[in-house]
Amino acid sequence: MIKRAGDVLGALERALTVIAVVFMFVIMLLVVADVFMRYALNSPFSFTYDLIGLYLLAGVFFFTLSDALREHVHVGVDILLSRFSLTGRRLSEIVTALAGLFVFILICKVGFERALENYEQHDVLSGAIPWPTWISAALVPFGCGVLVLRLALQLVGNVLSLVSGRDLYPLPPVTGVGEARSFE
Template sequence: MINGIIKALGTIEKIGSFIAAMFMFLIMVIVFSDVVMRYVFNRPFSWAYDLIALYLMAGVFFLILSEAYASNAHVNVDILQQKLSPVGIRLTEMVTCIIGIVVFSLIAWFGWQRTLDSYRAADVMAGAIPWPMWPSIGLVPLGAGLLTFRLALHLVGHLLSLLTGRDIIPLPTSHIASEAETFE
């Protein structure tokens, strides 16, 4: 059952990653076009910075959080884990998941509250175009919520791995590197 949930979450994360990649592509197109408009036609886009800073960069960051964690593409300080047994590594991963769940669920909750407040108040950004603020703010609870769910699944998976002796959630290969592969 947990594998089905992980697969479904992975599909959602892939969709978020695709959208983040499209946002990154849009950033490149907008920046290039803005430079051409500025230096060739002396008519830069007045909206480019606002769109990129408010929406696209937030989307790139928050829509990729959960998949980055799932694929171990995040920064990981594992110097102590290299000295631990697989059981010890799982226990430290569980502690990490618990701390992450607390932190990111709070970010998701308060982000959601802020999104609702912004929507109800019809907040807009002062600038060339009055961009509504709530879609940008809403990316925070979306990304943090997905990561919280991923962390909860990993916590359960690590616990089940300890209890059953099967790798429900496999340990990253960087955690179980041999002595010859370390910098020490």
Template sequence: MKPILRALSAIEDVLGWLSAAAMFVIMLIVFCDVIMRYFLHSPLSWAYDLISLYLVAAVFFLSLSAAYTEGAHVNVDILQQSFPPPAIRLTELLTTAIGALVFAFITYFGALRTIDAYASRDVLSGAIPWPTWPSLALVPLGCGLMTLRLAVQFIAQLLSLVTGRDVVPVRIGHGEGEHFE
């Protein structure tokens, strides 16, 4: 199980760096657009489309699985804080199973939409005919990795529950000394 967890973490790290690079490119484009707009009176006409179509989607979908792994998603765990570790593992089994199913559907239908957009050569109308499929491809990529992460997490929680060994640690609370009641 550890090699699978390491490989998945390595993929998440690479996509996390790509997500950070997309965020950096957004900042550079916005900076250049502001300079061009207010000082040279010639804004970058393509900036909004590039940022909104490709880069924001890349930031979100490429970091989705890594954010889950780090516990950075919203987590309503007020009841879990009072549960013993085996009960927490049971709730994690339930939520990872449901989450994996939901993200598998998103991955499947996102892939179908991406293939359709590619086959029909969908583009945005405007000064630059931006193809839509690269942006759409980020959905099944990010959600597919999230599905895989949730499936691995489900198996790891199940193994931890059955064997009594911590394959993955139990997350209790938000941090050292933090409890919300």
């Protein structure tokens, strides 16, 4: 059950990461085109800054949050972790998941309320193009919601592994002891 849930959630996370990569590519294209239009033709795009700042960058960030946790690429302080027993490492992961769940459930709740309020009030960005703000606000609870699912899976998997004594959910690699992957 844990493996199947992890596979399904992993597929969603990878799909969101692909979307984030497309967003990043669009950002690069827009910046290059805007610079060309600005300096070669003296006619920059009026929408580039708002589109990138309001939607695309938020999508890149929030769509990759959970996948980054799954791949263990967030910054982590594991200076003591190599000295812990397997039980200690599991307990550390459980405490971390509980703390993360508390914080990101609150962020989801507040983000959802804000996105809903922006939608109901037809809130738009003032400027040449009236961009609706609820879309970018909705990226917050969506991305954090996927992260909450990952943290919940991490919590349940580590608790079940601890209780059963079997390795039902993998522990993250510990850097400095030959387990972690390199960027190279």
